[in-house]
Amino acid sequence: MRIGELSERTGTPRRLLRYYEEQGLIVADRLPNGYRVYDESNVDRVAQIRGLLDAGLPTRIIKQILPCLNKPRIIHFPDATPEMLATLEEERDRMTERIRFLTRNRDAVAEYLVAVREKLAAGSA
Amino acid sequence: MRIGELSERTGTPRRLLRYYEEQGLIVADRLPNGYRVYDESNVDRVAQIRGLLDAGLPTRIIKQILPCLNKPRIIHFPDATPEMLATLEEERDRMTERIRFLTRNRDAVAEYLVAVREKLAAGSA
DNA sequence: CTTGACCTTCACATCAATGTGAGGGTTCGA
DNA sequence: TCGAACCCTCACATTGATGTGAAGGTCAAG
Numbered sequence: 001m002r003i004g005e006l007s008e009r010t011g012t013p014r015r016l017l018r019y020y021e022e023q024g025l026i027v028a029d030r031l032p033n034g035y036r037v038y039d040e041s042n043v044d045r046v047a048q049i050r051g052l053l054d055a056g057l058p059t060r061i062i063k064q065i066l067p068c069l070n071k072p073r074i075i076h077f078p079d080a081t082p083e084m085l086a087t088l089e090e091e092r093d094r095m096t097e098r099i100r101f102l103t104r105n106r107d108a109v110a111e112y113l114v115a116v117r118e119k120l121a122a123g124s125a
Numbered sequence: 126m127r128i129g130e131l132s133e134r135t136g137t138p139r140r141l142l143r144y145y146e147e148q149g150l151i152v153a154d155r156l157p158n159g160y161r162v163y164d165e166s167n168v169d170r171v172a173q174i175r176g177l178l179d180a181g182l183p184t185r186i187i188k189q190i191l192p193c194l195n196k197p198r199i200i201h202f203p204d205a206t207p208e209m210l211a212t213l214e215e216e217r218d219r220m221t222e223r224i225r226f227l228t229r230n231r232d233a234v235a236e237y238l239v240a241v242r243e244k245l246a247a248g249s250a
Numbered sequence: 251c252t253t254g255a256c257c258t259t260c261a262c263a264t265c266a267a268t269g270t271g272a273g274g275g276t277t278c279g280a
Numbered sequence: 281t282c283g284a285a286c287c288c289t290c291a292c293a294t295t296g297a298t299g300t301g302a303a304g305g306t307c308a309a310g
Binding site: 002014031033034035 | 255256257258259
Binding site: 098101105113 | 217
């Protein structure tokens with residue numbers, strides 16, 4: 001498929017698909033006329049990228065961890081340098097931290113909402 | 126305490142403390158000479174803000190949910206407009222989504238690391 | 251052959267979170 | 281009274297993720 005279809009199917013502006021490519025997050029083949037061509041796998045990949053971005057990870061980190069997140073559970077080890085592993089561990093811990101924090105705050109917000117609803121119910125009763 | 130101490134105790138650049146104030150996330154009293162003064166509660170508050178920022182929430186949303194996250198479990202209801210409640214619900218759901226996504230990916234990264242370690246152990250054995 | 255819907259690159263704009271520094275007051279101790 | 285260590289505001293710079301548009305190539309259908 002070309003960029004327009006991928007854009008529609010992932011709900012991602014073309015501009016960003018090009019940007020992700022520029023950042024090395026996705027790769028596109030080219031038709032003889034220069035048009036980008038994508039295969040199915042890119043749909044999932046873009047979704048993954050967007051999710052990670054939305055989760056607050058910067059593209060340069062996403063670039064590092066993406067290869068470890070392949071669907072086929074065949075972990076193909078890229079040049080797994082020690083520093084890269086260190087980065088990954090850091091990032092894993094950062095994610096864990098984030099999850100903890102986010103969960104705490106989500107729960108607080110949720111509790112608040114419940115409390116407000118009760119208040120409202122009591123008030124209107 | 127003045128801005129310098131708060132900065133040190135929260136590990137946050139002064140610049141950002143002023144920025145958070147500008148964004149309405151924290152409030153500071155002023156000494157007669159114009160210096161900002163903070164009390165203890167601001168230390169936690171800043172930590173909270175930084176955590177939420179790090180979790181990917183923009184300041185304008187943080188501003189909305191902060192009032193619902195007070196330590197003393199006395200939920201004091203601000204002008205809880207219906208739209209604000211709607212925003213909060215949306216944000217709660219967004220956070221939940223984020224947590225889910227983040228968890229999945231964190232686990233994937235973690236698994237990857239374990240696999241690599243095993244590989245390395247096998248190789249060196 | 252032209253029109254319209256694609257695609258390309260390039261480049262400038264924006265927004266939020268930050269960095270950085272200029273220019274200038276206050277306070278306190280040597 | 282001078283210097284160091286604070287504080288202030290103002291304002292421009294930067295970075296990452298985006299928006300937007302110009303100038304132009306490709307291609308299928310009328």
